[in-house]
Amino acid sequence: QSALTQPASVSGSPGQSITISCTGTSSDVGGYNYVSWYQQHPGKAPKLMISDVSNRPSGVSNRFSGSKSGNTASLTISGLQAEDEADYYCSSYTSSGAPVFGGGTKLTVL
Amino acid sequence: EVQLVQSGAEVKKPGESLRISCTGFGYSFAGYWISWVRQMPGKGLEWMGRIDPSDSYTNYSPSFQGHVTISADKSLSTAYLQWSSLKASDSAMYYCARHRGMTTGMDVWGQGTTVTVSS
Numbered sequence: 001q002s003a004l005t006q007p008a009s010v011s012g013s014p015g016q017s018i019t020i021s022c023t024g025t026s027s028d029v030g031g032y033n034y035v036s037w038y039q040q041h042p043g044k045a046p047k048l049m050i051s052d053v054s055n056r057p058s059g060v061s062n063r064f065s066g067s068k069s070g071n072t073a074s075l076t077i078s079g080l081q082a083e084d085e086a087d088y089y090c091s092s093y094t095s096s097g098a099p100v101f102g103g104g105t106k107l108t109v110l
Numbered sequence: 111e112v113q114l115v116q117s118g119a120e121v122k123k124p125g126e127s128l129r130i131s132c133t134g135f136g137y138s139f140a141g142y143w144i145s146w147v148r149q150m151p152g153k154g155l156e157w158m159g160r161i162d163p164s165d166s167y168t169n170y171s172p173s174f175q176g177h178v179t180i181s182a183d184k185s186l187s188t189a190y191l192q193w194s195s196l197k198a199s200d201s202a203m204y205y206c207a208r209h210r211g212m213t214t215g216m217d218v219w220g221q222g223t224t225v226t227v228s229s
Binding site: 003032034036038040045046047048050051052057089091093097098099100101102103104 | 145147154155156157169171205207212213214215216217219220221222
């Protein structure tokens with residue numbers, strides 16, 4: 001199962017909104033509403049930010065939102081803050097019955 | 111507090127065996143699957159496999175099948191990741207994470223265990 005495709009990097013200024021894309025196929029992202037997004041700060045474990053395409057776990061800021069169209073899922077962060085600077089990974093359930101991660105996107109807050 | 115606590119960093123030689131652990135606290139360990147995720151230096155996350163601690167049923171990624179063994183002891187609320195013969199390419203950070211099923215997000219992660227394999 002190939003990794004999902006994410007941009008290597010995105011950037012934005014404080015207060016702006018950014019969107020990170022995650023492109024797969026009809027065997028993963030496009031076939032199921034089981035896309036998750038994780039935030040990972042340097043030297044830290046990943047943290048679940050979005051599950052089931054658009055559900056925010058308790059405690060996650062409502063500045064984070066998820067969506068999906070066809071084979072591409074997206075994570076949008078609004079009102080960008082310095083603390084949002086981190087790596088972001090998408091993940092999807094696949095037709096093989098296993099999850100697959102994206103390659104990761106480094107978010108820089110300018 | 112719900113948490114997964116992993117065993118400490120390991121330094122091993124090629125060919126040696128190793129077992130690292132992941133212990134759950136604050137929740138019913140048997141009620142959630144445990145997955146293991148590899149992160150090589152400077153690289154992304156890779157799903158290795160998972161176990162259901164209630165019955166020890168496992169699934170592995172084809173990339174890791176046959177190279178590692180995942181097990182669990184629900185009486186100790188602990189899952190394990192084991193190698194019988196380490197290679198230098200096994201050097202990485204390994205995370206355990208819990209989830210309800212294969213379709214759900216991994217909502218609690220361990221702090222990670224660094225494995226270094228060097229002669």
